[in-house]
Structure formats: C-alpha cells, structure tokens
Amino acid sequence: MSTIFGIPPQALFGQLLLGLINGSFYALLSLGLAVIFGMLNVINFAHGALYMLGAFVAWLLLTMAGVGYWWALLLAPLVVGAFGVILEKTLLSRLYKLDHLYGLLLTFGLALIVEGIFRHFYGVSGQPYPIPDLLRGGQNLGFMFLPNYRGWVVVASLIVCLATWYAIERTKLGAYLRAATENPVLVQAFGINVPVMITATYGFGVALAGLAGVLAAPIYQVSPLMGSNLIIVVFAVVVIGGMGSILGAVLTGYGLGLLEGLTKVFYPEASNIVVFVIMAVVLLIKPAGLFGRER
C-alpha cells in the first residue's frame, strides 16, 4: 500500500477534508467579522454566539415547527440578521463615538448573555440535527470517501464567500460600502444615508454567522457552546488575515483550516495551537496582518 511521506493517503486526504470543512466555517465567520470591523470599527465578539443562534434557530424550526433544513438555511440567517439589526440600533450605535474597546466589551457581554440563556434552557450536552435527505451518503473518490454533506458545506461556503467578495469589490453598493469604510463623513455629504448602511452591514455580517450556524448544525452538534469553541480560532484567523480585509479573511480562513488539517496528520500534538503560533509570528513580522493595510 502506497504512502505519502509515510502517511496513508486516506488519512492525509481525510484530514485535509476536515481542514477544508473547518476552513469553510473560519472563512464564513471571519468574512462577517471583517465586513463588520471595516464598516463599524467594532470587533464583534458576539459573532460566535450569533453563529450558535443560527444553529439553534434551525434546530428549533425543525423540532418545534417541523421546518426542514432548506427553509432553515434561508430563515435562520434572516432571524439572526434581524436580531443583529435590533442590537445595532438599540445598543451598538450608541458606542461609535467611543473607543473600539467599548464595542468589544458590549458584544462580549452580549455573547455571554445569549449563551447563558441557551445554556439555561438546553444545557450543554448538545442536540443532534439530522443531515437533510438530499445530502445523505457520499462519494467514493478513489483516494478517499467524501460524505455528500461535507462536500456541500465546502461548496456552499465557497459560493457565499465569492458572492460576498464580488458584491463588495465589484458592485455599486459595494463601492458605497468601501467608500464609507474609508470616509463615512464624506459619503454622507454626498447624500447617502450612512447610518442605515451601517445597520444593514451589521445585519448582513451576523446573518453570515447565522448561515454558518445552520451549515454547521448537521456536522457538529447544536450546543450553546459551539460558538465560543470556534470564535477564538476565528479571531486568530482575522488577526492573521488582517482586520477589515475581505479577501484576506476568506483566504486565511481556508488556508488555516487546511494547515490545521495537515498539522493533525504530521504532528497531531500541535494541531490545536498551530493557528495561534502563526498568529504570534504574523503579529511580530506584519502587525497589520497578511492582507491588512497599516492604518
């Protein structure tokens, strides 16, 4: 039986696939964080909790109302986005004139509250969410077995990331967003309602987290802690990619997911810290991040 660097190919590709799945979630979440940071200058610590909220909305829709996966894929991001709009309107918008740290503290507190509420009602053991019928089973690719659902997650997250990148970098609305990120006062002086744009951006960014939550529900269990387990790594991804860089967030998300997978194959002991080691190195060499611009 052939091996690659002494590793059976099944193990290598299996870990790479796992890395790609994790990378898909890193990319979706750090993309939302990057969009929000660019426009609001807020480090949205509630992102993990809103990702968890997305998964719970999907689970509640299924168990309470019998609404299945595909509708949840649409409805949960809308619910999370609407919740984000309310948070921005009632709380976050009061903090823009203060230091960034206040936004971070507020969202950190919100994350704890949201998580606490779900822990209170559902415990921490986790609820199973079934894979939708359409995506059961898998493909034998010859060198490895690819579960259909995992393939779908990779494709769906790629499409969403590319669509978001396109919308921001290539459309008129995206031009408003980029311009307002640079100089909101001037964009307002051209007659554009920047506060509404800010609210919409936050809503969109957290809707991405909600979407990631629905995608994650059948893979990981739906649990109140699923967000806080993931979000620390995602923050490291954002720091490595560069705060506020859209492309940086996406590429770094996938790249670090894959790298984590590779580390699991070649030096499993380091797989949990490899992202943080890279973060430390990047911060030392290029503090603005790989794709970030110095401010």
Next chain:
Amino acid sequence: MPDAQPIQSTPTRTAMLEISDLQAFYGESHVLHGVNIDVRQGEVVTLLGRNGAGKTTTMRSIMGIVGRRTGSIRFQGQELIGMAQHRIPRLGIGYVPEERGIFASLSVDENLMLPPVVKDGGMTVQQIYELFPNLQGRGSTQGTRLSGGEQQMLAIARILRTGADLILLDEPTEGLAPVIIEQIGVAVRKLKQRGFTILLVEQNFRFAATIADRHYVMEEGHVVDMIPNDQLAANMEKLHEYLGV
C-alpha cells in the same frame, strides 16, 4: 432660443444661499461667531481669510458635518439647520472637500460614479471628460494613484454628474503647480458659464480674483468685509492687511 431667460417679474439674481448669524462648535470650542453670507444664483463667491479663520468650518456647517451649529442656513428658501445630514446634498449642493476625499479603495471610475445623482441636468461623463481631459482613459486606476491635480479634478468632476447647482469648492488650488491651477481656473470659469453657483474657499486670492464676483473676508470666525471683485484693486491694501500677505 435655448438660452432665453425665464420671463418672470421676480429678480433674476435671488439669493440661493443665505447664511445668517451662523455659530458653529466643535465639542467645547466655539469656531464660528455669527457668520453672515449670501450667494446669489449663478455667482462665484469666495471666502478669503487666514488659516483658522473659519472658512472650511463654514463649508462644513452648510453640509451639516460640524459638531453643533445655530443660526440659519437657507438654501433656496429651505432651512438646513436641523435637517438630516444626508438630505442636504440631495437638495442640490455638491461638496468638494479640502483634502479632496478621493477614495483609495475605489477606482477612478468608481470615485467618479459614487455620488448619487440628486437632480436632473447634471453633466454627462462625456462632458466631464471634455472639461477634464486628464481623467479620460484612467477609469480603472486606483483613485489615489492620480496626481494631486488630477485628484482635484476628479473631486470636482464627480460632483458635476450629480445635478447639484450649488458647488462648495474648498481650496481647489492648495498644493498644486501653477500650470494645474491654471487648468482648474479654466474649468471653474467654464462651470460658471454653465450656470453653476460656486462658493469657493481660497487662500490664493490672485486665483480667486480671476474667477469670483465677490469676496467675503473672514477673521476669527466671522465675516469682516465683503469686496466686489471689480473693487478689488481699490481695496488691495486693506486685503493685504486682512490676509497678512
């Protein structure tokens, strides 16, 4: 005759912009102390004065982007103080800020097309290229990679598309070479011929004298004098004193 004047009994030179007793504040500091200015339709009016006299703050007060302001700013009869910021430009006021405000993350084309059209009758992109030939063919260039003069032209150009009929031009010649200043001057005169009303902040009164109808002189947050352009020569001594040149 396409250029016929409207046959109405109202005076043709009504005040388009009337600023009276304008006070403006940045946080605790009181910057404008009762500014009175009026600009009539089709006029080019300059604000002259030393650094810190309040010229830029007057512009920013019109756009609603200072901390707090009191008094009255009326544009075509509508009061701007208290109006939502993003509605002010929609009345037909175009703002060309001092620092030019070209967006680095946008291409030249995106910069040009960014301000929304607020009224009919704006210039077409083709007409804008005729006015500023330097901008033609540079569409995909990053906005801030243009030279300073070209950035200034772009900052003016993007307002001309919007149909705004009052243009606030804040120091369009600052830091530019004489040849470029000449080009900007030609363009501003053409804009005046097209019927644009222009409020211009300038330190360079030689430039201002070639295009303006009237000059307001500002000192320490209020207007201290108004000099019609045809009496500029007679008031040279006074002006030198005001401006310290």
